[in-house]
Amino acid sequence: MTDRQQPPEQTSSETASAVVDEASRQAAPRRGGLMRSGMVVSSMTMLSRVMGLARDMVIAALFGAGQGADAFFVAFKVPNFLRRLFAEGAFNQAFVPVLSEYATQRTRDEVRELLDAVAGSLAAVLMLITALAMLAAPWLAWAFAPGFARDPEKMALTVDMLRLTFPYLLLISLTAFSGSVLNTWGRFAVPAFTPVLLNLSLIGAAMLLTPLVSEPALALAWGVLIAGAAQLAFQVPFLARLGLLPRPWPRFAHPGVRRVLKLMAPAMFGVSVAQINLLLDTVLASLLAAGSVSWLYYSDRLVELPLGVFGVAIGTVILPALSKRHAEQSREHFAQMLDWAIRAVLLLGLPAALALVVLAEPLLITLFHYGAMTDHDIDMAAMSLRAYAVGLVAFMLIKVLAPGFFAQQDTKTPVTIGMIAMGANMVFNLILIWPLAHAGLALATALSAFLNAGLLGRLLHRRGVLIFQAGWGRYAVQLLGGCMAMGLALVWLAPDWHQWLDWSLARRAGWLAALVAVGGGVYFAWLAATGVRLRHFRMKS
Template identity: 80%
Template sequence: MTDREQSPPAPVDESDKAVAPKAAGLMRSGLVVGAMTLLSRVLGLARDVVIAALFGAGQGADAFFVAFKIPNFLRRLFAEGAFNQAFVPVLSEAATRGSRREVRELLDAVAGSLAAVLALITALAMLAAPWLVWVFAPGFGRDPEKLALTADMLRLTFPYLLLISLTAFAGSTLNTWNRFAVPAFTPVLLNLSLIGAALALTPLFEEPALALAWGVLIAGVAQLAFQVPFLARLGLLPRPWPDFAHAGVRRILALMAPALFGVSVSQINLLLDTVLASLLAAGSVSWLYYSDRLVELPLGVFGIAIGTVILPALSRRHAEQSREHFSAMLDWAIRSVLLLGLPAALALAVLAEPLLITLFHYGAMTEHDIAMAAMSLRAYALGLVAFMLIKVLAPGFFARQDTKTPVKVGILAMVANMVFNLILIWPLAHAGLALATALSAFLNAGLLGWLLKKQGVLVFQPGWRRYGVQLLGGCTVMGVGVGWLAPAWSEWLGWSVWMRAGWLSALVVTGAAVYFAWLATFGVRLRHFRMKS
């Protein structure tokens, strides 16, 4: 797998020569990450369909979902959140200012320390599996057989935390050297492993769902093994050796502490929203889940992709003390997010019912469910641009090794979210919870942007007024056109799946064509979004 953004492989010697990565095209890198993320999301949907078809909602499926949820929760909390935010800036600084030997020593110490801590946690978790299951799913305690099955599965799935954390370490290193395609493709292997295990290994077990637990373990090994050759090609494959006294390891741990707290705050926020939704009418949790799944698609493909490629680039500019280029990159990221986020949010709002019908209106999903989920989808769509802005503004702090400020802003946003929840839940029910999330996201993004501007880190480049008018015009024409062409959603209910998919595809393609044709007519060009890292 290759990217145009790849620079020639660095030499593998242990000289004192600096090993700073060469510049890469940020837009191209973002498109690569976005495309891989889209592939992963599509395969994730296929995975869910296969698991639902083979295992339904029985005891085995329940046991697997809990056994996978525990290491997966810790992965989101630790590997892909706090560790990445702390590790990339420190590694970028070492690559920019230090020698090859210093970079290798940092990689060896971090890999060894990370592996040692997680190996100990994994061993303890496997020994304490029944108690962990009871903590995360106390209701299973009433069924000893179900509890034992889940504990057996957890002993297979928990090593995934160790493997995926080392994979995150490898992926963060590759991202720092502008190799974005490999880490972005890696999550696809989890979905392929689970689909393959469900189809091929199920007949081998007395309890068929055990095949899924083995699929998770196989995926962890495959994801780590997939990235190792690319690290070796760069001459950056570490020789793990725990060294908690290493200055780089100590700095990463210091930066991780507030970042861990920040990720925890986000998870608590989601939990509280779910608790409130569970107190509303039956189906409220599901309506929010389905609408959130649709918002996550453009957020992952656009917002998270740009946030992924900009963090190592900003970290290098900070290490080089290139303040002007740092600010220009943030401005570019905001422009890019608005270019894609505004029409995506508008499309979700205009096509809410057709999207939900095409994807979910099968079996037990009723017309009432569609109407209710569409309400929360429109509320979430209102906040989509804010969700994306958070993903590109927060790296402006992380790259400068400031993990405390985004946490403080996140706590304020969480408190605001709870206040909005209590105000909006009464008149708008579940849609009020979605709207509260959107409003708190705007508060979060606004505070991050204001602080970056106040600190002189974010300086808006010329041309914003003209750009805003261009985007507003394009979105208006697209929204009016798609809304006029789309049949009433009641008609969609009687169509076959292929007719629904065909109409939806035609509307999306037409809307995109109208939007970008308008921008091109009024002077927006691709070259305006070229930015080197």
């Protein structure tokens, strides 16, 4: 080579600077397309939800809607509700914006110091709460399922299960902390896959531990505890690979911890209104006919499938992106992201809700009508499934609108809206429980969700951060036309649900798969014919 062709020599300081720059790039949050990130989360969530349905099929076959199932669903719902409050709800919504700001504007050492302090403080608080809850298990069981007091054996079983399931709150909240860090750094797949371990653990416990315990349903509680430990252990190596594995030490005086706590307190209520409403449904359902808790659970599980795959997935990827845009004061891009998120959830949420209404009984029969699950259970669960499905789009909109406030580090406004929705839900419950029983509780939750989503969107629009982009009129017509075409196809093709009761699993699954394929094909064919294209949903984070 000639001298002119040879690369210039680097000084030692330049080399060191290059190494530092490369390390910084590797450790910095990764940016990419929101649609791509959403598809990653959605695919992992779909796997988790499918495994969750397999889990529920096993539980339904072994325990049906009887005493053991009712007791487990209450014992699992209490820590699971608090998990969503502390972890996926308030903590995630408060922590991610602060962490994104540190990652964008602070040094690497300051980021690690924040992680150490938050991890230690979170663990200390949750250890105390877990210990107190295990001691107070009898009172908690009575508070969340007062109707069980009529059956001392059922109440005692619920208390025993609560003491096994409550440590899950500590373990899964630390898992959520790890997932928040990974999501902020653009690693969405690992946190989205982690819930699969819960489903595998419960399936294994139901099939392997049931013969080994005095009360068969206790095996499920052990499965929850095992799952919490497995989920936390799974994420640790990925944090270590990024060099972000914290050394937990409680530091409540740390400025970042104080900001997280300040944001978290109101967010504990605001972002989790839907979960509080579902918990109120459980309390009231315990006062109704035996099996009501289980009917609501099975129908809620089917609504959770599209909600998790579409709504939660979009909400998960949009929060870090919105937080970065807010830190960079990019108001226009912030508004475009919110508009994109609403279009995305409506694209899939509307047909999913319609399919749940039309195919309620076939879905429940195919998934749960085995073993101890009776024809009457299917009929009752279908009523509450249709009621929950009415609110599916609203549940999804809440998942993508609430981050619009949290990204701005405003958790007080959703609290006010949440209180209004909570009050409305209680009124709807009292009005609808008498004529519709457990289905009235589900419908009340759906109606209050629409109120919640409507108020969130209205205030974001008034602030100028939710600006509806051009083309909404045409888009609405395209979506409604596609839903009408899909609905007509499903009603015309689906056999009467009573016939499904006599079919084998293979025939049920085959028919259901065919209906889903035809319905989805008709819907997307309509959208394609009317001009909807995938490129219209591309959005950079």
